[in-house]
Amino acid sequence: MRPPAPVIPAVNTMKWVKRLLLLVLFVAVFGVVCALSGWLLSRGTPDWYQPRKANSPEMAVAAENAEKQVQRTLNWAQDQQAYAASSQFGAPTTHPAKTLEISLSEDELNGFFQKWDSTFGWSEHLGPYLADPQIVLRDGHVILAAQVKETGTVMSIEFGAALRDGKLELSIARVLAGRLPLPRTLWSRYQDRLEAAIAEHLPEWRTRANITPNGAANVDAVAAAMSELLLNALNDRPSPAVLFLPYSLEGKPRSLPVNVTHLQIANRTLRLDVEPLGPAQRASLLETLRGRNAYVQP
Numbered sequence: 001m002r003p004p005a006p007v008i009p010a011v012n013t014m015k016w017v018k019r020l021l022l023l024v025l026f027v028a029v030f031g032v033v034c035a036l037s038g039w040l041l042s043r044g045t046p047d048w049y050q051p052r053k054a055n056s057p058e059m060a061v062a063a064e065n066a067e068k069q070v071q072r073t074l075n076w077a078q079d080q081q082a083y084a085a086s087s088q089f090g091a092p093t094t095h096p097a098k099t100l101e102i103s104l105s106e107d108e109l110n111g112f113f114q115k116w117d118s119t120f121g122w123s124e125h126l127g128p129y130l131a132d133p134q135i136v137l138r139d140g141h142v143i144l145a146a147q148v149k150e151t152g153t154v155m156s157i158e159f160g161a162a163l164r165d166g167k168l169e170l171s172i173a174r175v176l177a178g179r180l181p182l183p184r185t186l187w188s189r190y191q192d193r194l195e196a197a198i199a200e201h202l203p204e205w206r207t208r209a210n211i212t213p214n215g216a217a218n219v220d221a222v223a224a225a226m227s228e229l230l231l232n233a234l235n236d237r238p239s240p241a242v243l244f245l246p247y248s249l250e251g252k253p254r255s256l257p258v259n260v261t262h263l264q265i266a267n268r269t270l271r272l273d274v275e276p277l278g279p280a281q282r283a284s285l286l287e288t289l290r291g292r293n294a295y296v297q298p
């Protein structure tokens with residue numbers, strides 16, 4: 001005869017059922033709390049994001065201060081060219097400083113961007129989707145942020161910025177939806193779309209890119225350079241340490257490329273040391289923008 005099957009007391013069975021139900025309930029509640037917390041964080045606004053009015057008096061003053069910095073740099077570059085020209089004829093003028101320091105506060109950067117955005121059309125393609133774009137400076141980091149019109153969520157990308165071995169290194173530190181950090185797997189598809197959009201227009205910008213002998217870069221040269229900079233930043237690649245300073249020449253938007261030799265971001269201020277590009281460096285930079293060779297540092 002077979003021994004009788006063991007009898008499991010009903011009390012023990014009920015205990016396990018209750019524990020299982022409590023576990024399921026805990027997991028469900030935990031999931032709801034996480035989802036709610038994530039939603040609240042995504043709808044929140046980071047402390048450093050302060051909506052600004054493009055035409056506010058403060059931004060106008062900040063833009064004017066930044067404009068003075070750029071004009072000072074342009075005058076310095078002209079002095080460099082005048083010295084080089086006079087040296088060829090054996091009667092050099094006083095040698096201007098080899099490097100020039102540029103210091104721009106967070107407000108000055110934003111005011112300057114707002115002023116020149118209408119001229120260069122930097123954000124015209126983003127206007128239907130984003131509102132109140134801002135540049136935020138934190139120690140060693142640059143944050144690009146804007147409000148997504150469809151959802152009202154503040155989206156931001158934080159870049160670590162450093163100058164190493166004569167190259168500019170921008171790397172993504174984090175991406176936020178409101179105050180909620182987003183994993184790369186979640187926003188990588190948007191990166192793919194962005195890279196595809198850049199790849200569609202980059203050949204056209206490269207073809208039309210031009211830098212005149214006096215150093216004036218056209219809009220397409222700047223577009224090609226900034227596109228390459230963004231692609232490199234998204235893929236953790238270094239870029240030429242070249243800064244394009246916008247100005248107007250005979251009513252046409254132009255930019256002056258200068259080489260960055262020192263970079264510091266601290267106390268909500270960007271400090272740069274820049275050097276002029278000589279004819280050989282400008283020619284090399286143009287060839288790089290056209291996708292033909294690597295930029296040679298001066």
